[in-house]
Amino acid sequence: MGFRSQWRKLSPKLQKEALWSVPLAMFIMVSAIGIIFGFNGLKPILKEYGVYASSCKPGEAQPCDHQTLKLNFILEFTTGILNTSAFFVGIFADVLGPRVSTTTGSIMWFTGCLMFYVFLESPLQFLLPYGYATIAVGGVLLYLTIMSLNGRYPLIAE
Numbered sequence: 001m002g003f004r005s006q007w008r009k010l011s012p013k014l015q016k017e018a019l020w021s022v023p024l025a026m027f028i029m030v031s032a033i034g035i036i037f038g039f040n041g042l043k044p045i046l047k048e049y050g051v052y053a054s055s056c057k058p059g060e061a062q063p064c065d066h067q068t069l070k071l072n073f074i075l076e077f078t079t080g081i082l083n084t085s086a087f088f089v090g091i092f093a094d095v096l097g098p099r100v101s102t103t104t105g106s107i108m109w110f111t112g113c114l115m116f117y118v119f120l121e122s123p124l125q126f127l128l129p130y131g132y133a134t135i136a137v138g139g140v141l142l143y144l145t146i147m148s149l150n151g152r153y154p155l156i157a158e
Contacts, residue, residue, distance in 0.1 A: 025146045032139035039075045077129040082136040089140050098145040105141025
């Protein structure tokens with residue numbers, strides 16, 4: 001049985017829902033997880049903003065080695081938190097279900113983005129890794145709950 005014949009078996013309401021939910025899920029996955037794995041694209045922007053520039057010695061060319069090491073620490077810390085929390089996030093998503101997981105992930109992702117924005121241009125730049133890690137854990141919660149869209153449309157998923 002082909003895709004078209006399976007698609008026709010869906011009610012018009014489910015067809016309409018599938019047409020907007022799949023692109024929306026793809027956008028959420030890219031924006032929630034892509035920000036973490038796209039850190040190399042974000043690093044030049046952070047250097048341009050002068051993040052951790054105060055760690056360079058006076059008269060030293062920027063970006064200095066110490067600044068680059070601190071920026072790399074953000075990614076290393078976040079990756080460690082992400083890998084460590086993945087198991088617990090999966091249990092959380094299984095126990096509480098997709099609605100609570102998505103809501104919690106959205107709140108964590110938004111809070112992480114807000115923390116990252118606030119700490120970016122404040123004297124609290126040492127807290128940037130925590131904001132970035134909050135974005136990562138919230139993104140994993142969103143990713144895991146959205147990844148199961150195939151159960152939503154069982155006729156197409158066969």
